[in-house]
Amino acid sequence: MPSSAGPSIDTITEGGRVTQVGEGQEAEESAPPVMTFGAPTAGEILAERYELVEHINNDSAGRLVWRGVDVVLRRPVAVVLRYPGGDSATEMLQGAVAASRVIHPNLVGVYDAIDEADRAYVVREWVDGQSLREMVTDGPLDPGRTTAIGSAVASALAAVHGTGMVHGNVHPGTVMISDEGRVVLADARTDGTDSQESDVRSVGGVLYFALTGHWPHAEAPLRGATAGHGRAAISDAVRDASGAIAAPRQVRAGVPAYLDDLTMDLLDSGIAPPPSDVLAAELGRLDIPIEEEAYLEPAGPLRFAAETGDEPSPLASVGGRKVAVGIASLLAVALVGLLIGISALGGDDKDPQTEPVAQPSSSAPVSEATPAAASPRKLSVSDVRIIDPDSKQRSELGGAEKVIDGDQDNGWETETYQGRPNFGNLKRGMGVWLDLGEERTVKSVQVSLSATGASAQLFAGTTDPPSTSAGDKSLFLSYQKSPIGQPFEEHDGTTMTFNGFNADTKYRYLLFWITELPPSERGYKLGVQEITVQGS
Numbered sequence: 001m002p003s004s005a006g007p008s009i010d011t012i013t014e015g016g017r018v019t020q021v022g023e024g025q026e027a028e029e030s031a032p033p034v035m036t037f038g039a040p041t042a043g044e045i046l047a048e049r050y051e052l053v054e055h056i057n058n059d060s061a062g063r064l065v066w067r068g069v070d071v072v073l074r075r076p077v078a079v080v081l082r083y084p085g086g087d088s089a090t091e092m093l094q095g096a097v098a099a100s101r102v103i104h105p106n107l108v109g110v111y112d113a114i115d116e117a118d119r120a121y122v123v124r125e126w127v128d129g130q131s132l133r134e135m136v137t138d139g140p141l142d143p144g145r146t147t148a149i150g151s152a153v154a155s156a157l158a159a160v161h162g163t164g165m166v167h168g169n170v171h172p173g174t175v176m177i178s179d180e181g182r183v184v185l186a187d188a189r190t191d192g193t194d195s196q197e198s199d200v201r202s203v204g205g206v207l208y209f210a211l212t213g214h215w216p217h218a219e220a221p222l223r224g225a226t227a228g229h230g231r232a233a234i235s236d237a238v239r240d241a242s243g244a245i246a247a248p249r250q251v252r253a254g255v256p257a258y259l260d261d262l263t264m265d266l267l268d269s270g271i272a273p274p275p276s277d278v279l280a281a282e283l284g285r286l287d288i289p290i291e292e293e294a295y296l297e298p299a300g301p302l303r304f305a306a307e308t309g310d311e312p313s314p315l316a317s318v319g320g321r322k323v324a325v326g327i328a329s330l331l332a333v334a335l336v337g338l339l340i341g342i343s344a345l346g347g348d349d350k351d352p353q354t355e356p357v358a359q360p361s362s363s364a365p366v367s368e369a370t371p372a373a374a375s376p377r378k379l380s381v382s383d384v385r386i387i388d389p390d391s392k393q394r395s396e397l398g399g400a401e402k403v404i405d406g407d408q409d410n411g412w413e414t415e416t417y418q419g420r421p422n423f424g425n426l427k428r429g430m431g432v433w434l435d436l437g438e439e440r441t442v443k444s445v446q447v448s449l450s451a452t453g454a455s456a457q458l459f460a461g462t463t464d465p466p467s468t469s470a471g472d473k474s475l476f477l478s479y480q481k482s483p484i485g486q487p488f489e490e491h492d493g494t495t496m497t498f499n500g501f502n503a504d505t506k507y508r509y510l511l512f513w514i515t516e517l518p519p520s521e522r523g524y525k526l527g528v529q530e531i532t533v534q535g536s
Contacts, residue, residue: 085120204266382437450527453518
């Protein structure tokens, strides 16, 4: 029976073209072969919606991976089939259902999960690109690209962990980079053996692999290994006589000390890792696009070429081998090392002596060091109300306080609308307005909904007009000029996470704006269960 969900997919190269394929957990040597009797064929339409176009591959867990087309929405999809369905496909389907509940730009979109007894299949976003595992076959990545990938993976995990769930399958085969440069995490699993802490430690493994081309977990080899493409294709980390792995800086030159220390701290079982949202904020702070190398000095001693205005590290409050001691001064010097390391790898031929630089002073007293920034945390909301500019009755304004009461089972909901999901074609939409009480630095806003299939957007504003029809119209017209991130349209999960906040801007007023409602038993209706604002 159908249910929204998400599969397990990675990439291989076929005929010179990179396409998305299954990247499941590591198959047992005794795993049964894929059944061919009654196997799907090109042109077959599943669930009266998903047309199978091309058989791409069979993954290591014995699942068939097809490229398909959603004939309703006319978009490409990946279809992962397993024979049989029922109990043997439970983990795949449960992982898909869990993944479908979290919508985030760094998570592969999950559309459907269907069990037909004799077979089960998951339908998910098609991604043209390659996995991190394949990307590194051409050689380790530079520190800038490594940091950007780590930041994206940590951000995806923060969204997953924010719902209380665990991904449980983070490794270079499930980290995918599209042809447009988008980094996405795929193939969540739900066998109950992993934790949020192990997810975060796996980011350390991803960083180590990207920097060195070696996998640091000999005791836990890459899942999804297939002949010549998995375990046999990736070498173990360099180790000393005691079995301890060599740090990235010992394997290759050009790795900044701070990135080296952070990677090794995440891999050290004796050091408690930071929460995923803190790690995401730290890696995001160090995520410097290559095209912005003009801000960096191309060579020479450790120094800034210009004021960058970077925030202090949120990991300052977390602890760790290199992080806990002297964090303020350490981050100042280490960040410079990261910037220059990336610049040196960029191959800029400018003469470093031809431009003035601002060189950090080693004699500055400790008291003058930049204070450490607070870790992102849940911000309090001082006021909340419903915005309904196109209603004459204004009968849906009550219960707004339920979206910030901490109870996921108790929320505000719209009335039931007939005819069309856009409020019966009667309204431009409705919104939940939040007042943070004062201007704050906002990192993300997470919205939990009662059902899948809604469309919504987040806006920011600076005005607080009266709660009247005219006031709501004025507010909406003003706020819609300042969108935060991209809109979620007909999304397939019950959680929306908005991360597109400007780090240099402070926010006080936010508007979660709903444009389309999901179907209900008698029409179209939506409940907003909880809105959580993270920041400092």
